[in-house]
Amino acid sequence: MRWFAVIALLVGCVPSAVKPEAAAPLAVHEVAWNPGHVDVGVVSAVAESGDLLVLFGDKGASVFVGGALVATDASVTTWRTAGTLPAPDGSGTWIVGVDGKGTLHRIRARTSLEPVSARFGLGATPIRALGAIGGLRHAFLLEGSVAICEGPQLTRFDGAFATMAAGGETLAELFDRGVRVGGKGGDRTYALEGARLLAVDPTGKTWVATDQALYGDEGDRLKLRYVGERIDALAPAADGAWLTDGTALVKVGAQGFSRGFRASARSRLAPAPNGDVWMLGEGAPLRLSLGADTWPSAVYQRVCAKCHAKNGFDLASEAAWKAKKALLRKRVIDDQDMPPAGTPMSPEDRAVVEAWTR
Numbered sequence: 001m002r003w004f005a006v007i008a009l010l011v012g013c014v015p016s017a018v019k020p021e022a023a024a025p026l027a028v029h030e031v032a033w034n035p036g037h038v039d040v041g042v043v044s045a046v047a048e049s050g051d052l053l054v055l056f057g058d059k060g061a062s063v064f065v066g067g068a069l070v071a072t073d074a075s076v077t078t079w080r081t082a083g084t085l086p087a088p089d090g091s092g093t094w095i096v097g098v099d100g101k102g103t104l105h106r107i108r109a110r111t112s113l114e115p116v117s118a119r120f121g122l123g124a125t126p127i128r129a130l131g132a133i134g135g136l137r138h139a140f141l142l143e144g145s146v147a148i149c150e151g152p153q154l155t156r157f158d159g160a161f162a163t164m165a166a167g168g169e170t171l172a173e174l175f176d177r178g179v180r181v182g183g184k185g186g187d188r189t190y191a192l193e194g195a196r197l198l199a200v201d202p203t204g205k206t207w208v209a210t211d212q213a214l215y216g217d218e219g220d221r222l223k224l225r226y227v228g229e230r231i232d233a234l235a236p237a238a239d240g241a242w243l244t245d246g247t248a249l250v251k252v253g254a255q256g257f258s259r260g261f262r263a264s265a266r267s268r269l270a271p272a273p274n275g276d277v278w279m280l281g282e283g284a285p286l287r288l289s290l291g292a293d294t295w296p297s298a299v300y301q302r303v304c305a306k307c308h309a310k311n312g313f314d315l316a317s318e319a320a321w322k323a324k325k326a327l328l329r330k331r332v333i334d335d336q337d338m339p340p341a342g343t344p345m346s347p348e349d350r351a352v353v354e355a356w357t358r
């Protein structure tokens with residue numbers, strides 16, 4: 001464990017306090033955001049504002065209002081990232097996505113995509129990342145520079161940054177040897193070898209991850225907050241950060257962290273405005289919320305409903321699940337003969353039932 005000792009020396013804190021084995025179990029439940037089971041394809045980015053939710057994937061941009069699909073624009077099918085930005089004309093908030101070529105599109109009238117790079121003064125310059133800093137200010141990561149916009153005003157700063165993140169009046173950029181943070185508490189630069197992932201939470205705190213460690217910005221230093229095996233994805237939480245470590249989902253907060261839930265092939269994380277996290281990648285997008293589930297409603301909807309809604313054995317309510325808790329555990333976890341052969345059930349879904357029937 002030599003690398004462990006090296007990290008301890010670099011940041012001067014006690015690594016035993018953040019050993020994964022010491023984690024509290026993570027209590028999250030799946031939010032049934034798509035009760036109609038609409039196939040939205042492989043989704044690579046998500047953005048939402050108010051009751052409007054847009055998923056950007058290989059079937060185009062799918063627009064949901066209040067849980068129902070209201071429109072799909074399939075004219076663009078590769079996406080880098082998405083987010084919400086203050087409209088340059090001051091007319092509220094736009095949901096935007098950056099396509100595979102770096103062009104910015106907004107969702108117009110809750111129905112269709114409209115290219116808008118030019119409206120932000122970016123012309124044909126490809127965009128690599130974007131972020132809302134706060135108020136009317138937001139930033140775009142371009143090739144060799146960062147553009148900061150405030151209303152119609154655009155200022156460019158040169159620099160070859162690997163990535164960029166913004167939020168809570170803070171803008172952070174990753175360069176090859178560390179991270180630069182600007183915002184509350186002034187500008188600061190930290191050296192961090194191997195820094196790869198970056199997030200800024202809504203309180204303005206910057207989080208930076210290497211392959212195996214997560215650090216939080218304390219204003220004057222980076223503090224080691226988590227050590228794992230393989231950190232693949234990082235996203236801001238309401239007050240902290242979400243990350244995937246191998247197949248585990250980890251929530252790091254003001255006090256320690258908790259770990260659980262199998263991440264499997266969904267290797268991208270995207271934040272939701274209420275602090276939920278989206279897991280994207282292969283398979284249907286998952287939206288997870290902190291806190292225990294009152295009953296596995298999303299699993300029921302996805303796996304069991306097609307038979308149990310009509311088989312006499314009603315499973316469509318929390319009361320039914322509570323009444324049959326032991327039987328559910330026997331059939332789904334111990335014997336694994338339910339659902340019957342021929343109906344696939346993911347390890348994640350089985351883990352949800354396992355946790356609930358404990």
Ligand code: HEC
Pocket residue numbers: 299300303304305306307308311313315324327328331332338339340343345
């Ligand atoms: C393909 C249809 C089908 C699917 C999908 C299915 N079931 Fe069943 N289930 C049945 C049938 C038919 C029975 C009754 C025969 C039996 O007990 O094997 C049953 C029985 C059960 C029983 C025993 C009920 C009793 O009172 O003896 C449990 C518990 C159960 N299912 C749970 C589930 C759960 C939980 C899911 C979803 C994760 C699920 N089933 C998915 C068809 C299905």
